[in-house]
Amino acid sequence: MTRPPAEQPLVPDAPPGPVPTVGELSEAELLERVLPLLLRPAAAPAGADQVLLGPGDDCAVVAAPDGRYVITTDTQVQDQDFRLAWPGGAVTTGYDTGVKCAAQNLADVAAMGAVPSAVVVSLTLPPGTPVSWPQDFARGLVDGFEAMGADRCAVVGGDLGAGRELSVTATVTGDLEGRDPVRRSGAGEGGTVALAGTTGRAAAGVALLEDRRYRPGQDELLDGLAAAQLRPCAPVPAGPAAARAGATAMIDLSDGLLRDAGRVAAASGVVVDLDGAAVADLAQPLRPAARLLGADPRDWVLTGGEDHGLLAVFPRGTPLPGMFRAIGSCAPAPPAHDDTLPRVLVDGRAPHLALGHPVGEGWDHFEP
């Protein structure tokens, strides 16, 4: 991470007077106002080499120097993945949505050990959306690339359309630089389980934003947690660094530590045993928010996704890259392991959650 995304107030000033909306412009006029803001990184010399043909034709053309590319896609929908206005008074700006779009897509590329190379982005906007919203989105996306160390990544195309609800889909590709992709299935017995970035902060943030007891702008620490939800910062360079250091498995923590570590464990045929002291360390900075809301900060650490930290497994004894800290180890799966037994333990025991979620649960879009 070269620097955090630009500081933004949680409750921006309302603009004076009437606001121009996207419904008042033609598609071409809107594109004219948004596209130049998206193209910033492509113009930088560092990113120029892999974009062989940028936006403006039927497709872009991107270099794949080692003859392969990784690809992933993610969608955010208003009122599903973010609220435009939160009960406590905070708002999700276009800038926030751009940063979050960058984080969730870049983290997936990083989790393969790849370096993000190109993005196409589709925006669906209700006609009443202020023109400044997609402009802010573009700034947040591009600032997010830079802030998260993906400065070679360039926007090479997209789609702009109308709809009843605001929705953003980005597809990111990445370059493996000649290395094997780091899959979920490579964790070995005795391996060190390590975390880059954070986990639980974004979950504490959404709990605050959803609760009227939290008022933005009155407590810097709480505002920081809210910002971790609104504008997560994924540790993108940690992905390729882990691959270079010999990581044998890696995953983006988008659905929570228990669920995502469980995926690595299941794919690799091991059990992940988290270190209780490491979990407590991660919970420590969340205590003020937990006190305010009467919650258990450990629940946020174990089940909260959306920080987009990276969980990697290294062979025992591997010196960890600087961005990683050890938080557990891999144990052999019991001989007759079945899916009713937890794949992820804390200090050798099935984790207990204060809120009584089923063990291993994180976020589910369609949960009844």
Next chain:
Amino acid sequence: MTRPPAEQPLVPDAPPGPVPTVGELSEAELLERVLPLLLRPAAAPAGADQVLLGPGDDCAVVAAPDGRYVITTDTQVQDQDFRLAWPGGAVTTGYDTGVKCAAQNLADVAAMGAVPSAVVVSLTLPPGTPVSWPQDFARGLVDGFEAMGADRCAVVGGDLGAGRELSVTATVTGDLEGRDPVRRSGAGEGGTVALAGTTGRAAAGVALLEDRRYRPGQDELLDGLAAAQLRPCAPVPAGPAAARAGATAMIDLSDGLLRDAGRVAAASGVVVDLDGAAVADLAQPLRPAARLLGADPRDWVLTGGEDHGLLAVFPRGTPLPGMFRAIGSCAPAPPAHDDTLPRVLVDGRAPHLALGHPVGEGWDHFEP
């Protein structure tokens, strides 16, 4: 095109009894029911070689044999890009939406002269959507690939989420097979302007579907036009064939002949002169629909997109590949050409539209 997408009734039978909806399933349960339907082509030996790692990890890994890939993205939103139910009684099925998603993305790849290689697809579904809808979508997408001659193309990843309106975004990549991309800017004076596929049929189809005077299932010819709107069939292999035959410019006709030919003309610094007889030929099969609705079929040919035909420019005298027919030629732009003069003529004169659209206009998502 190896064969047309499976025949589907325009007014499908309603299923008996209550229909299971996506809101009753978890994301994992839904994925279990949809993913196997999407993976069909990847299992085929012809497509297996370029998918180095399929869905199930943070990213897929796709081969780019010549060290480059083309990439494009397109979104369809309910009630913007399609209606689920049309005034005359026809419905847009999940299958239709899948075929259309294939057509609009594959055509963009083909228009660069590339061969489609991989797709990631994001579905946003209201909780009340029948589970059969995303399943039908998957079948339509995969059938669409095969029907349009993109049988090497495989679905390698996606995202599945909830929202208030149904929305589909696909990103497709393609392989240039060592050739230069065919851009919009390469049309030269005297070049032959040629069309693969059709134009105007999908526009006639949407006019029928929007009008209660059209009743589906009573006239095979009219039903065929409606189907061209619901399930367009892009001439995908014509793209690489044009590139191999020496096409110097190419574009996907998604926004209408006047507008898209105008883009080629502007990018290339020429004027496109369409052959009035060729336009009349294209209008001929639309006459029954035009009679029913009191419309001018020539308007549909000149301004209707969504058939996803390909418009290519070949150096004069080039033998055209089998899928193309000549429909005009390129003339030098007048010395002091400015943007108030039409870039596209018919028989040397500014085209006149019966409906009085501004010349050069096609579809605009945000048109006030």
